Amino acid sequence: MKLVVEVKLLPTPLQAEALEATLCACNTAASWVSGVAFDRRTYRNFSLREHTYAEVKTRWGLGAQAAQHVIKKTCDAYATLRANLTAGRLGGPGSKRHRLASGKPIEFRAAAAQPYDDRMLSWQLDARTVSIWTTRGRLKGLAYTGGREQLATLARYRRGESDLVHRDGAWFLLATCEVPEAQPNSKPVDFLGVDLGVVNIATTSDGHVMAGRRLNRSRARDHELRAKLQRKGTKSARRRAQRRRRKEARRTRDINHKIAKHIVAEAERTGRGIGLENLTGIRERVRLRKPQRAMVHGWAFAQLGVFIAYKARRAGVPVVYVDPAYTSCTCSRCGYVDKANRVSQARFVCRSCGFVDHADRNGSRNVRARAQAFWRSGAPSTAPAALTGLDADGTPQPAVCRNASASRQ
Structure with a gap:
């Protein structure tokens, strides 16, 4: 299984200057190669190399390996663009966003990453x-x-x-x-159900609640500050807003890593599997009031799912993804389904048997029961690639620095 380890370089000022000049040369060359590929409609590595390889070496002084990586990076960027256009992530055909993305060559930032x-x-x-x-x-x-x-x-x-x-x-x-994977546990004694949410980031069927109030308060402050900086509109304000955005992303990633590590460690210790909700497409399915949209659209449930998936694979813990429909309003004791069962965000009271529980804990127990039933049925359970960050064959993808963050242990 592929993971990416991030290490920090400690260059001297002269070394940093050489690294900066190298990135600038490679990305300037990549932008030129991208223009050639766009004009010729040639996006395959070996075909594009015939038209650009010699020029890249002589014009920007790149070595043979660096020139090849520049060309391959350009082809990979166009492959990613085609995939996003096909999947509709950049709007439908004919939309303004679609035309802007497909109507001009890809350009690379001067400081964009370079493979070695x-x-x-x-x-x-x-x-x-x-x-x-x-x-x-x-x-x-x-x-x-x-x-x-x-x-x-x-x-x-x-x-x-x-x-x-x-x-x-x-x-x-x-x-x-x-990184080698552990031998998969083919006979889990039970499943640890996990209910994902915004107020409580994750709640397990054991009753452990990973509260998100502190994170949500920090996100609300960051959102308010970024809004002020965007209204100001100066260059320094935009630069500061970008720093705040990256800081918030690092904080969220760190919390998700800790939660995923705890969940997987508990499942591994007790010989259980993990039951998760398949939340693919939830943002398109739910209707939200305007004040709720920023909070829900900034919810990093997909990242948490990726972290749980790869940590579980490394530990040999099976993960089952279940349909999340009605898990929040179904009684985990008698199975009665009614929206009125969910009295409030935190309180669940069954209108049939009178069972009272924390709403998220009740939901996680429903997830656990569905995961058990799914596992006993013998049906294979894999999350969609969009949710887990896996290929169609289940291979975890490394976080390529051109457009992603690194996975950590």
């Missing part, structure tokens, strides 16, 4: 340094640092490419690692 293979980048794991190719020569002895678990994973399982990233004034390498 083992011929351009070598790791000295004991010394915690790397030797990396740049347009100003090879930099040797470039120090890096990272968390203890990340460095241990890097030393044991690193395979394939690494991406050079410049973000918020700091330099990072995102290294792809092939």
Whole structure:
């Protein structure tokens, strides 16, 4: 299974200048290659290489491997664009957003990430340094640092490419690692149901509640501050709003990692599987008042699902995805379904048997019961690729730094 480990580079001022010049040259070349591909309608790697490879090497002074990676990066970007257009993520055919996305060549930011293979980048794991190719020569002895678990994973399982990233004034390498999966538990004794929500991020059928009030208050403050900065509209205000947005994303990602780690560890310890709701398309299904829209559309349930899925695969814990319909208004004791059972956001009272419980805990028990029934039926249960971040064959995808964040242990 593929995971991505993020390490922070510690370059000297001269080394940082060389890295910045390299990214600028590679991405300027990539934008030129993108224009050639758009004009010729040629988006395949080997076909596009015939028209651009020699020019990229001579005009921007890139090495052979760097030039090939620039061309491949451009082809990958167009493949992603085609997939998004086909899936309707950029509006329907003929819409303004669709025309803007498909009617011009893709352009790469000067600081966009650049992939490196083992011929351009070598790791000295004991010394915690790397030797990396740049347009100003090879930099040797470039120090890096990272968390203890990340460095241990890097030393044991690193395979394939690494991406050079410049973000918020700091330099990072995102290294792809092939981490072995544990033997799957084919006979779980039970299932741990998980109800996902906004007020309570996750509630388990054991009664453990991961409250989201603190996170939601922070998000509300950030949203209000970003709105003020956007109204101001200056360049420095936009820059500050971007920093706040990235800070909020890091905070949310950290909380989701902790919740996923707790859920998987509890299921692994007790020999159970995990039951999750398949929430794909929920934003299109629900109707919301205007004040609720920003809160729900900023809900990172898909990210939490991805984290639970990959951590469970690594631990050998089976995950079953169930239909979430009516789990919040169904009595987990007698099975009676009525919207009136949900008295409030936090309170559930069955109108048939009088059973009283926390609403989210009642929902998680319904998820658990559905996961048990689904598992006993023998039907395969896999979440859609959009929910889990997996390929159609179930292979986890590394977080390619060109458009995604890194997975952490």
